[in-house]
Amino acid sequence: xxxxxxxxxxxxxxxxxxxxxxxxxxxxxxxxxxxxxxxxxxxxxxxxxxxxxxxxxxxxxxxxxxxxxxxxxxxxxxxxxxxxxxxxxxxxxxxxxxxxxxxxxxxxxxxx
Numbered sequence: 530x531x532x533x534x535x536x537x538x539x540x541x542x543x544x545x546x547x548x549x550x551x552x553x554x555x556x557x558x559x560x561x562x563x564x565x566x567x568x569x570x571x572x573x574x575x576x577x578x579x580x581x582x583x584x585x586x587x588x589x590x591x592x593x594x595x596x597x598x599x600x601x602x603x604x605x606x607x608x609x610x611x612x613x614x615x616x617x618x619x620x621x622x623x624x625x626x627x628x629x630x631x632x633x634x635x636x637x638x639x640x641x
Contacts, residue, residue: 532618536595536604536611546604547612553591554619557584561627591616 536547564580592613599609 530615530619532611532615536608536615539611540605540607544604544608546598547595547608547615550591550594550612550616553587553594554623557587557591557620558623558627560584588620591620 533547533550537545560580560583564577568574568577595604595609595612595616598604599606604612
């Protein structure tokens with residue numbers, strides 16, 4: 530989160546477009562949580578696979594969003610780089626949390 534705040538403050542003050550990446554952080558885990566509620570067993574099904582597909586699309590969008598903003602010169606490339614560093618750190622944290630051991634033997638880790 531520190532890199533994301535720096536992306537908004539350091540290159541050009543009061544440009545808060547990189548903060549829209551926070552929406553992707555929240556929305557990327559929702560399909561997986563919803564699919565997990567409907568599928569309690571160990572097997573995978575099309576609903577779970579579609580939820581993982583939506584999650585991957587949102588993660589990809591979180592990385593593409595600052596690049597598109599920097600390419601269109603809405604934000605600087607420094608802000609885009611700081612946002613990308615923030616994305617890597619935050620998504621690795623989410624991934625580490627999701628792969629923790631669970632009381633159930635889920636095929637994709639604890640969150641999945």
